Amino acid sequence: MASVVTAVVLFVVTILNATLLMSRLQLYNKLSVTATSSTTANRLGLKTASGAVVSSGHYPIIIGSNTLIHTGAAIIAEAGPITIGTNNIIEERAVIINRMPRGGTPSSARVIIGNNNIFNVDSHSEALKIGNNNILGPKSFVGREVELTHNCIVGPSCVMTCPELISPNSVVCGHQCT
Template structure:
């Protein structure tokens, strides 16, 4: 009588690609297929979780402590259908914010405890104020500010500027105080990350 040998289920391996010039603290939580672009800063205890497909994060983003970027399956979703989540360039995800948006453009700010749910697309230059949330699927128009206890909206007169001063400071200072994950992707001229 032959013995049936079963192998343990194959767990999804973490496949994290970090571009040269990115500053990713070792204490951050990175799970799944994640690509982090150059000059992006990932603070300690920030979470990037790719359960329902890969996450592509562009250049010059700041992901602060306890901020979460999550690509998860919607309730009742098909686990065989993987959808990529794309984060553009020069976005700021402040402390304890949560982003599950399928697409985030450039120069957006999610302030402290802001929540952007799955099915939402942030275009460019949007600011989601402290403790504000966008939970219904929609495309948020450019330069929109969501603010106040009732999550009111208005359009900004000027486009927000990238947080270059803060970004350069963090790139210079964080390596002095934290262990970093080593970059494992070399930039190729003319090639985009996503």
């Protein structure tokens, strides 16, 4: 019973946090651009907070309109392209990376992130596919073989590394998320 109450409280607090963040996001007006270098990003009007890193290497990073990238956040296309939809919030020190697979050779895999997602402080995502309206809690980790569908919440400090398709409207939390 206590775990159900904890999950409900976590869900309510996360939704309130998301509502506040989305209202902050409406203050910003980002352009939809493909950022292939910091010079190109500045010329095309991509605005990130000071200290944010958008590093594409040899692969494109496409960021949709109204996406807010906070200070210290990192988006890294190490092994393939990354596409991020509209109205996403990538908070401080959050990391989105298309990481090199274990064989050490780049893959043709593309990271695709939908719309209206929130990557909380210190969250880390290597997932190849994230749908719409998901929330990654602070210090959470989502591995390359995990797919978040829609309206999912990954709780704070939750580590998901096993291959898994997370059903729509799921809440994953606790110490044994792997």
